Amino acid sequence: MNRKTHRVKWSGLLDLTQSISGILLAIFLWVHLCLVASILLGAEAMQWVAKTMELSFLSADGHGYPWVVTVMAVLIGVLILLHVLVALHKLPLTLKQQRALNKQMHVIPHEDTKLWRWQAITGVIVLLAAPVHLWLVGAAPETIGPYGSADRIWNQGGWLLYVPLLLAVELHAAVGIYRVVLKWGLAGDDMTRIQLRKAKSIASAIFILVGLASLVAFMPHAS
């Protein structure tokens, strides 16, 4: 293999990395939300989930290892960073590109392109909000639980961060998965595309509803 070939193949690697990191993040996101939603089943349920996540079943005293959460936060942070780095060069970064995009959207307002613009916007929001969230939980993993989280959300103004993050990340993830499926041809004909679009919208809606409900469910636990 000559040098040129080697250099060129980075493009493929970057594109693959973007898709794979995106899929991993989406899976993490949805699992994470499901776990958090355990609050809907009551404080005890969530307590159990939080402890289990800290691998309480492995520790002798049953308290688990809160640093596991920190490690997860760091890992996710790294994954996000990777995802951002490989995706960044696709965004309109220069003024010229932004103008071109705006003009294009004005002349030809195409649906899937609008969707992508929302994905880009939500991506930026996630990029700003996620590190704060990761820092908050990663720095104080022992506080995760029905009471600590409720305190963070409702007494320390965490909801101001979580509501926009929830909306942004759920839109971003569902559109992202939809695009990855089409991009690599995992879906067949046009019919499946229409179905996929529907599935994507339903996924966003459900996760946002579950997320909002969970936030509300924390409220009674905030002392």
Place this chain on the structure above:
Amino acid sequence: MKLIYTDSLVVGAGLAGLRVAIASKEQGLDTLVLSLIPAKRSHSAAAQGGMQASLGNTAKGMGDDEDVHFQDTVKGSDWGCDQKVARMFAHCAPKAVRELANWGVPWTRVTAGPRDVIVNAEKVTIEEAEAAHGLINARDFGGTKKWRTCYTADGTGHSLLYAVDNKAISMDIPVHERMEALRLIHDGKRCHGVIARCLVTGELRAYVAKATTIATGGYGRIYEVSTNAIICEGIGQALALETGVAALGNMEAVQFHPTAIVPVGILTTEGCRGDGGLLRDKDGYRFMPDYEPEKKELASRDVVSRRMTEHMRKGKGVESPYGNHLWLDITLLGKKHIDTNLREVKEICENFLGIDPVKEWIPVRPTQHYSMGGIRTDHTGESPQLKGLFSVGEAACWDMHGFNRLGGNSLAETVVGGMIIGKYVAEFCQHNSLEINTEIVDGALNAVNAEIDGLLTSLGKESAFQLKLEMQQVMMERVGIFRNGPELQQAVAALQALLKRSQQLGLQCKKRHANPELVEALRVKRMLKVALTVACGAAARTESRGAHAREDYPQRNDKEWLNRTLATWPDENALEPQLNYEALDVMAMELPPGYRGYGIDNAIAHPDTEAREQQITAILAALPKTATRQQKQQALMAFELPEELMPDNERLVDRLQPQQQLNLKK
């Protein structure tokens, strides 16, 4: 002034022009193509049905060869063609098809085993040979004895044009787009190139070349409704005509295609009928068998068009706000066939008529389609009057079509003619030097400049758009499918009046660059002259031959009219062309004039016909019994071709054992 030198200059980037350019470039010549539009937009792309070549791969094409193709072509021309040229053509058509396969044309292939086709409104099963599997397929077309029309679904022209243009791009042949040639640079004996105007900037350029090849297509747009692209306005013919020296041949030979949709005149391919589609009248009755019991819908185009017109005159047409029409019924072919092999037709029906041809009949009527006439050339494609001027394809009267062209022979002519004439053009360039006389170049350029200045400063009140429309209407009404003396005289007079008025053209838009009105004005003056060659030629030809049908002279008159009309315009200010005639020599024909096989045989025979027939019998009798068909043919009418194109064509039957051959023929 910008002067550009090249060896081989080609005007027109359709299939014929590009093929000549490729042939020139292959010989290492500097080659340049001028085009009004991007090459891939050329009208060649619109040929849906296919091109004829006697490959003989399909069961229904077995037994086909150059001889049969030649005979079909000559009969189709109503004996008006140059038989040597028809021979050159039939001989090279298989070569062109095979060459194109190597340039990327996918060609629809034969699938071995049984397949259902529609013949004469009935389902027939034909068995394709195992040995033919994967070879190039062919479909049935009008006026042919065998299934000979090679095709790529129903986008044959598209796939050919794309393959050939891609080839030209791979060879780095420049195409100067949006350049309109307006005048030939010549000294009355030798052509030196063209003066062209850039349609974007308005800049005038002199292109000086050893050989200039005009490949600008036909002149269909002198008619109001035509299947032709809107750029097929006969400007190439006008370029030659305006030299005053070069002649146009058989301009009155204009073909009307039976099945263009109503009202817009977009073509539905002959493949519709070739594949089994039927023509019906207002009662849903299939009328063609009444007129042509043998070939029915698949009689020659001129015949079907006239029969349709006759039938409508009997009151059997379907009335519509756009005049009468008939129905083309392809519903019997089924959805699958239409979706794959006639999809362009389906798209056209959906987009322009809002109907589904799988379920509904298509409104059609005969519409101007093809120009058999054009710049008269010899068999090498060169103008006999103006050295260094070549022409090829529909623009030319190379004359393989005579007075009627067979379906599938025009697409074939572009690539086959381009292949042959391209070699002659290259040879010409190799044997001639670039002659540059700046005085002549300046003269030509100044003339065009003065014409444009005149138009831009003119205080005249005539509108170019209006004149064009009036010309088109005159042609539609008086120089159509059926013609007669009085109406043709009226047409000539009306066109002359328009030509006079065209001296008073005035423009509203005074821009020197990108000015559509100026373009129209420059063209309409030229188109009027071309239209006059058609009308005058038709008025003078007092017989009916091929597509030229005179109601007042219904017989084909070989005795007086077995000749080619040559139109020139020696006096720039004259109001009509000069007509001369070039006799066709019966004694040199391989196939002397005979019955074409349609209607009653009422032709007035040529005095030499009988003598030639006897001579042919004698020549053949004198040959040894073992003589091959090629040897017989050479004895009757030897024809020449560039050496590389002379070898015989191999066919499937040549490779099979005698026993298998027998099986195939069964």
Place this chain on the structure above:
Amino acid sequence: MNQQTTSMSPENASGRLLNFHIFRYDPQQKGDKPRTEVYQLRETPGMTIFIALNQIRQQQDPSLQFDFVCRAGICGSCAMVINGLPTLACRTLTSKFKQGDITLMPLPGFELIGDLSVDTGKFMRELAERLKLWLHPHHHEIDVHSIEAPMAPEQAAALYELERCVECGVCVSACATKQMRETFVGAVGMMKIARFELDSRDGRTAEDFYHVIGNQDGVFGCMTLLGCQDNCPKDLPHMQQIAYLRRKMAATIL
């Protein structure tokens, strides 16, 4: 007169009044600025944008620039943006627009010649040269006198399916990626590569194609916005083919 018909327009047709809002700009004219001009026209049955624009030019404004060639949806010359959708003008019926307001803009992403006319030809030719969009046969010298090499009938049919592109430029104009990244090859380029990749007569390998489109200007720069897929007047399977190429190119990494 003996012909059964003479005119394209029926007698006494009086349809509704259409308002055409047309982008006007002549880049060569000093001082000219982009603007929209409104023209009114009486609709006739079966009227297409082709018929309408010609009427406007002939009767109202002879300087109006636009491109038509075949006027039958075959040649790809007349693509423009009609009420926000890029498509072929010649086969767009005015009756499609219930409101009677029709806005025409030139295709974005191409050099503007003037008004509705853009230079797609130059773009396509440069693209073909850059991506080498022609058949690279295994054998350059062939014997045209002998029987052709056979090809599977299914492959021939599949090739034609991909070859139906008319280079109208709609996919390029509808692609926001292309608008933001000038060197991006667009769906037209990738579709053609897919066509040659499928062709058994073409000698190029996946590795060869990777050199051409395995980069940010090719399949890995495409963000699957699908403007191409949704607007292609020939309904070509852009999404499917680009995905196929992307998998194929990605597979060469492994």
